[in-house]
Amino acid sequence: MSMKPMITRRTLLGTGAAAASLTLASPGLLHASTFPERNINVYVPTAEGGGADRNFRAFSSVWKGKLGTDFEPGFYPGASGRVGYEIYMGKADADCYNLIFGNMGPEVLNWAMQAPSFDVNDYFYFGQVDKDPCCLFVGAESPLKTMDDIIAAAKTRRLNVGTSRMAHPASIGLLALGDKLGIDFNLIPLQGGKGTVAGAVTGEVDFSVLTSGSVIAAGDSVKTLLVFGNNIVGEALDNAPSINDAYDMDLPEMLSARAFGIHKKAADDHPDRFEVLTSTFKETFDDPALMDAYIASKGQPEYLQYAGVEECEAFKQAMLEMGARYKSLLSGA
C-alpha cells in the first residue's frame, strides 16, 4: 500500500501563494481596521493665531477624542489662502491622514478669479464647522444711518465701499444688491477684516461689507444695516434684516464657512478611512463640549452649524458660479 504524500508540490505552491497574498494584503486590512494609526496633519491656509486657527483648535480639541488621535496643524498663509491649497494639493499624500481646514467662501472664490494649478474638483469639503453670514455696516459716526440714506446718497455720487478683498462673498452680496437697486458701488479692497472695519469707522470709505463675526467683534464702533444671509443673532447685528427679505431677492447666503476638506483621491481610495473621518466629525457636534470650546474661542454660538459633504459641495459650486458671474467686476478682467 502506497501512501500519498500529505503535501504535494501543487498544494505547497498554492498554500504558499495564498499565504503570500494574505501577508501582502494584511497591512491594508490592519490599516482599515485601526485607522487612524497616527496623527492627522491639517493644512491651514492662513496664519497661526488668526480666526481660523482658533476655530480649528476649538473643534479639533473635541474631535480628537472621537477619532482617537491628535491633529497636527501646519500653517501656510499667503495669497488669500492660495499658497496653503497649492501646498496641500501638490505635496500632501492623499491617504486620509492629510486634511485641509479652509474657508469655503472667499477661498473658493479665488478659483473663480484665477484657476489654481490643480483641478478644483480634486478636493472637496466634507464637514462644515461653522457659517458666518456677511453683512453691510457703517461706522458709528457715519452720516449714513440707514439703508435709505445709502440709497439716497448713491443717487448723488458713486459710493466707496470697503471690503476685505475683491473676491469675497461680501463683495458679491454688495454687487448683487447694486444689480437689484441699479446702483454702481465702488469696491475698495482694504486688505483684511481689521482694515475693513477701520475704513468704515474712520471714514476712509462710505461703508463696508464683511463677515458678521468680525463686525460683531467691533462692538458699538459700527452699526449693521443689512445681512447677506439670515440674521440669526438678532441684536448682535443690530437686528439688521436679511437682504432677501428687505429687497425681495433670492440671493444664496453669502457666507464665510469654515470646513475640513480632503483629496478626492483619498476618499475614493480609502472609503473606510473616510467613513471614520465623517462619522466622528458628525459625532463631534453631538458633544456639548464643542459648544463650550467654540464659545471660549470667541465663536458666535449660533454660527456653529454642521453641514456634510453634499451641503458643502453645493455651497462650493454656488461660490464658483457666483464668482464666475461677477468675475469681471471682481478681478478687473
Place this chain on the structure above:
Amino acid sequence: MDSGTASILVEVFFETLGYWYIIIPTIFLGLIVGGIPGFSAANTIIILMPLTLALDLQSGLIFMISLYCAARMGAGIPAILVNIPGTAGAAATPLDGYPMAKQGKGQQALAISFVASCIGGLLTTMLALATMPILARVGFYMHSVEMIVVMLFGISLIASIAAQDMIKGLIAGFLGLMIGSIGTDVVYATPRGTFGFLELYDGVPLIPALVGLFAVSEAFVIIEKRVIVNHDGEPKAPNWHDTLEGVQIALKRWVHIVWTSLIGLVIGVIPGAGASIASFVAYQQSRSFSNTPEKYGTGHPEGLIAPESANNGVTSGTLVPLLVLGIPGGATAAIMLVVMQFHGVSFGPSLFENQPKVGYGMFMAMAISYVFMFLTILPLSRYMSHVTTIPTIYLAPMIISFTLVGGFVPREYMFDMYLALAFGILGYIARRTGYHVAAILIGVILGPLLEKYFLWSLKKSDGDIMVLFSSTLGNILWVAFALSIILPIVFGMRRKRKLEVPAE
C-alpha cells in the same frame, strides 16, 4: 481731568506697581524675543496665549503690555551691535547705531537707544493718556491720500542717502522699490514679478529681506576682519563711564527725543500704519532739520535717537484706536483685542464708561513698564556691548545661522531662508560696489505701502490723479513735505556760505 478720573488713575497706578513680579521677568522675556530676528511681541503672545488666557484680566494685560514695550526696545539691541534689525520697526536703527558700535561706542549707543526708547515711550504714553479722545480723531483725518504724503517723507530718505553718490543711491532706491512691487497688486490681486513662486504672492516677506540685506551681508563683510570694532575704533574694556556718557548724550538731546517720539505717536494712532513708517519718517525729519546732516549714517547720536524714540512712540499710539474706537492699530494690538474679548471686555467708545480701569490700566502698565525697563536694562548695556569684541570667526557664522532661522520663523517656509540668503548676497555685492543697502531696504519696506495708499486713492477717485490734492490736510502735508525737502538745501547753502566767509 475730573477728580473721578484722577482717583482711578492713582488707584490703577498703585495696583499696577504691585504687579512688579510680572513686569520685570516679562521685560527680560520681551528683550530676548525682540532681539531674535523673526520673533516679536505678537508671535510670542500667540505662543503664550494659553498662559495669557489662564491669567486674570489685569495680570494678562500687564504681561502683554510689558512684553510689547520690551520687545520693541529689544529689537534695537542686535540692530546696534551686529546690524541685525529683528523687526521692520528697528530697520532704521542700525543706520547710525551700527556705525557707533563699529567705532567702539556700542555701549554708548545702547545707552542712547535705551534712554531714547524709555523717555520716548514714557512721554508718549502719558500724552496718549491725557489726549486720547483727540488723538483717536487722527485716524478720521489721515486717509489714504494723506498717507501717501507721509510715505513720501520716509521714501525721500533715499534721496538723502543718495546725496553722497547720487546715481548709485538712486539706483539702489529704485531697485528697492522694484523689489517692493513684487507680489499681487492690492486691488485685483494680479501677481507681478513673482517668477512663479507662490511664496511671493503676498510680496517679498519683510524679515528675510531685512535680515538678509543688513545682517547676512554684514556677516560676509565682517568675516574679513578680526572683530566688529574698526581698527581705528576704541576697543576698550566696557565700563560704567561709557554708559553714563551715553545717557548724558541722550539727555542733552531731550528736545530731539520729544519731537521724534511725537512723530511716532501720531503715526501710531493711524490704524494700519506702523513702527517701520514712523522710524523712517522720524529719521528723515531729524536729518532734514539737523545742523549736521552730513553726520547722519556715520554714527551720529541723533540718527539713533530718532528711530528709537519714534518706534516706542508708536507703541503707545497703537493702543489709542484699539481702546477708543475698538480698532487694533497693529498685529500685537489685534491679539490683545482677542485676549480682552475672551475676558468679556468690549472695546469702543463705551469702554471708558463701562470699564475705565481697564482702559487706563493699559496705559499705566505701559508707563510703569518703561520706568522698570530704564532701571533694569540700562545697567546691562555694559555687558551687552561685549558682543562687538567677539572674534568674527565665531560671530559671523552665528549671525548667519541665527538670521536664517529668523527669516524662517514668521511664515515657517524654507523658501524664506533661501530668500534671506539671496538678499544677503545682494547686500554684500551692494556694499562691495558702493551701493547703499539702506536705500534698497527703504524701497522694499515703504514702496508697497506707498503703492497701497496710492492705488486706494486712485480707486476711490475712479483714476483721477487730482485726488492727491483733494484734501485740506493732505495739501498742508504736501507743503510740509516740500518744505522739508527745500529748507535743508537752503540751510545747507547758508551754512556753506558762512563757512566760506572767514576764508575770504
